[in-house]
Amino acid sequence: MSTKFVVNGLKAEIEGKEILKGIDLNIKGGEIHAIMGPNGTGKSTLASALMGHPKYEVTSGTATLNDEDLLEMEVDARARAGLFLAMQYPSEITGVTNSDFLRSAINARRGEGNEISLIKFIRQMEGKMKELDMNPEFAHRYLNEGFSGGEKKRNEILQMLLLEPKITILDEIDSGLDIDALKIVAAGVNAMRSEERGFLIITHYQRLLNYITPDYVHVMMQGRIVKSGGPELAQRLEDEGYDWVKEELGIVDETVGKA
Amino acid sequence: MGTQLSFDRGSAEALSVSKQEPTWLTVRRAEAAEKAQTLDWPQPEKMRIARWNLEAFGNYKAAEPAAGTAELPAALQELLSKEEDASGLLVQRNSSRVLNRMNEKLAAKGVIFTDLETAAREHVELVQKHLFSVVDPYTDKLTARHAALWTGGVFVYVPKNVEVELPLQALLYSDDAEATFAPHILLIADTNSRVTYVDNVVSAFAGEVAPSVHQSVTEVIVKAGARVQFATVHHLAESVTDLSVRRAKVEQDGRIEWIVGDLHDGNILSDTVSVLEGSGATSDAKVITIGARAQKMSVTTQAVHVGRSTDSNMVTRAVMKEQATAIINGITKIEKGATKANGVQTEKVLMLSPKARGDANPILLIDEDDVTAGHAASVGQVNPEQIHYLMSRGIAKEDAERLIIYGFLAPVVSEVPIPSVREQLQRLLERKLES
Numbered sequence A: 001m002s003t004k005f006v007v008n009g010l011k012a013e014i015e016g017k018e019i020l021k022g023i024d025l026n027i028k029g030g031e032i033h034a035i036m037g038p039n040g041t042g043k044s045t046l047a048s049a050l051m052g053h054p055k056y057e058v059t060s061g062t063a064t065l066n067d068e069d070l071l072e073m074e075v076d077a078r079a080r081a082g083l084f085l086a087m088q089y090p091s092e093i094t095g096v097t098n099s100d101f102l103r104s105a106i107n108a109r110r111g112e113g114n115e116i117s118l119i120k121f122i123r124q125m126e127g128k129m130k131e132l133d134m135n136p137e138f139a140h141r142y143l144n145e146g147f148s149g150g151e152k153k154r155n156e157i158l159q160m161l162l163l164e165p166k167i168t169i170l171d172e173i174d175s176g177l178d179i180d181a182l183k184i185v186a187a188g189v190n191a192m193r194s195e196e197r198g199f200l201i202i203t204h205y206q207r208l209l210n211y212i213t214p215d216y217v218h219v220m221m222q223g224r225i226v227k228s229g230g231p232e233l234a235q236r237l238e239d240e241g242y243d244w245v246k247e248e249l250g251i252v253d254e255t256v257g258k259a
Numbered sequence B: 001m002g003t004q005l006s007f008d009r010g011s012a013e014a015l016s017v018s019k020q021e022p023t024w025l026t027v028r029r030a031e032a033a034e035k036a037q038t039l040d041w042p043q044p045e046k047m048r049i050a051r052w053n054l055e056a057f058g059n060y061k062a063a064e065p066a067a068g069t070a071e072l073p074a075a076l077q078e079l080l081s082k083e084e085d086a087s088g089l090l091v092q093r094n095s096s097r098v099l100n101r102m103n104e105k106l107a108a109k110g111v112i113f114t115d116l117e118t119a120a121r122e123h124v125e126l127v128q129k130h131l132f133s134v135v136d137p138y139t140d141k142l143t144a145r146h147a148a149l150w151t152g153g154v155f156v157y158v159p160k161n162v163e164v165e166l167p168l169q170a171l172l173y174s175d176d177a178e179a180t181f182a183p184h185i186l187l188i189a190d191t192n193s194r195v196t197y198v199d200n201v202v203s204a205f206a207g208e209v210a211p212s213v214h215q216s217v218t219e220v221i222v223k224a225g226a227r228v229q230f231a232t233v234h235h236l237a238e239s240v241t242d243l244s245v246r247r248a249k250v251e252q253d254g255r256i257e258w259i260v261g262d263l264h265d266g267n268i269l270s271d272t273v274s275v276l277e278g279s280g281a282t283s284d285a286k287v288i289t290i291g292a293r294a295q296k297m298s299v300t301t302q303a304v305h306v307g308r309s310t311d312s313n314m315v316t317r318a319v320m321k322e323q324a325t326a327i328i329n330g331i332t333k334i335e336k337g338a339t340k341a342n343g344v345q346t347e348k349v350l351m352l353s354p355k356a357r358g359d360a361n362p363i364l365l366i367d368e369d370d371v372t373a374g375h376a377a378s379v380g381q382v383n384p385e386q387i388h389y390l391m392s393r394g395i396a397k398e399d400a401e402r403l404i405i406y407g408f409l410a411p412v413v414s415e416v417p418i419p420s421v422r423e424q425l426q427r428l429l430e431r432k433l434e435s
Helices: A043-051 A075-081 A098-110 A118-131 A149-163 A179-192 A231-240 A243-249 B009-018 B023-038 B104-108 B116-122 B124-130 B141-149 B384-391 B397-413 B419-434
Strands: A004-014 A017-028 A032-036 A056-065 A083-086 A093-097 A167-171 A198-203 A216-221 A224-229 B088-093 B096-102 B112-114 B154-158 B168-174 B184-189 B194-203 B212-222 B227-235 B240-250 B255-262 B268-276 B282-291 B296-305 B311-320 B325-334 B342-351 B357-366 B372-381
Touching (some): A004 A043, A017 A043, A017 A056, A017 A198, A017 A224, A032 A043, A043 A056, A043 A075, A043 A198, A075 A083, A093 A098, A098 A118, A098 A149, A098 B384, A118 A149, A118 A179, A167 A179, A216 A231, A216 A243, A224 A243, A231 A243, B009 B023, B088 B112, B096 B104, B096 B116, B116 B184, B141 B212, B154 B194, B168 B212, B212 B227, B212 B255, B227 B419, B240 B255, B255 B268, B255 B296, B255 B419, B268 B282, B268 B311, B282 B296, B282 B419, B296 B342, B311 B397, B325 B342, B325 B372, B342 B397, B357 B372, B384 B397
Parallel strands (some): A032 A198, A083 A167, A167 A198, B154 B184, B168 B194, B194 B227, B227 B255, B240 B268, B255 B282, B311 B342
Antiparallel strands (some): A004 A017
């Protein structure tokens, strides 16, 4: 079955302040959607709310993955259903090695009695780390502890490659990456492209989209998607900035949820 | 209840005589018994141990010797290393030694590994000189009472330049709550020697028993250039109050490494001190403890810097469940004249329940200017962001919590230098965490 990810009228708030004011998205397997927009317009909130971060409360709307209601699920069940969020600020967890963590995550998906063999796991992990040009030593380091910004981002992509999600949300994966790392990350994403998988790429800049060509580009302002188009939209935003969009739509302050 | 005993000079003397102990020891015991009447219980920070059941120290009961480890309860056999992985084994059951063996080659080199009662008769000079040379028996009621009624015990002597490669292992257990359980451990590492000592302090009661007390005093003498690894794992039943005092005196360029696993289920007073007397002496202490139910724990590590260029490191990790209370003290004391000393300590407490209590108290007492000292202490709960992160990868909440809790302890457990102790600690702390 081809993947189908549908978000409908999603509203969410944080500490009583509404940030998302009705988001609609429809991502099919094989498609890459990009959400662009200036800071403070609700892009990361969308990612966090979909994953189920406890700080965000969804007040109305739906989100389904292959007709399964994601919003009804606990965070871990959403992940096992096939949703993956590469986070902007991944947690550091002392004492838990990267490889133990990865294996736990893979086994959580496979279920009891169907655990991956250690040898197979190591082979897979080492193979993917090589693809991402990661030092093998990172397998034995504590999860994200003492990783640089770029190393953390690569580690997020490593998880994506190993967990093979149906829908991947990349939340500003490009921030803090130099151009070489950006290319490696993009190659990782491109290697995952298939009819089975959809992507939602959240970014400020068009830079990443030079390496991952999106099918659809959406502009987010004031907690809504205010404009959608093809890859040419991203290019125009890169060349001209966001002011023309604001002008066109009569928006003065594009941010949302400010006190 | 038969566990109570009024203990005075007369009874201490009578017991010592009945065991045919040397006169010097009988005299010392009698004096200590008398002193114990007037001294007070120790008063650790923020913990009123006087409220604990401290009197149930029982009567001396000699246990039958065992022919081999196969005669020990199965659960205890599991704690022992394979014979070929240890340099020697000593088992104390309740008040007395029941089993003792040692590698013959080491014996030929002059290494002594026996119970302290035997050593007091057979190695008079060494024992008389060093017994209570590190711990002042009149420090408080606890030490004085111990000096009066210690039984069994362990004596280790490693001669100059001798390296004992494999650990010496002791198993100290109680299976009779009415029997005195008060081993005294005396370890002497002579100049430039090396030794690793590992013990388990456990109980093996059948069913519910009356309250009892385990009270032990450990004295370690590290002579110049010697190196001692001392690992001790306590996991007695809830009915037992564990009062354990450990002191090492370290001479020039000597080193003591403590590994303490306080995985006991009852109240605990655990006090581990390294006195760095000689210049260049160093110490390292790793303490892991898990509190559960209504347990009360006072866990102190201390480094006293006397010599120049001495170096100490102390790490304590505590996980507190249910209504357990732990007061974790780290004391770095640098005396005047201990120039270029360096003392570092870290205490971290992870609270798993809103009813648990944990205090981490770093205490620095520094009387010298030309030193460096560092400390870090934290008390916290499992971080919800970390839980979210793990769950976002499909890991169920309880598995995520478990990963984080074990992760909290892992940096200390993984650095335990003795593989058998590391594995055992891991197993025992898992058992206590999951219970």
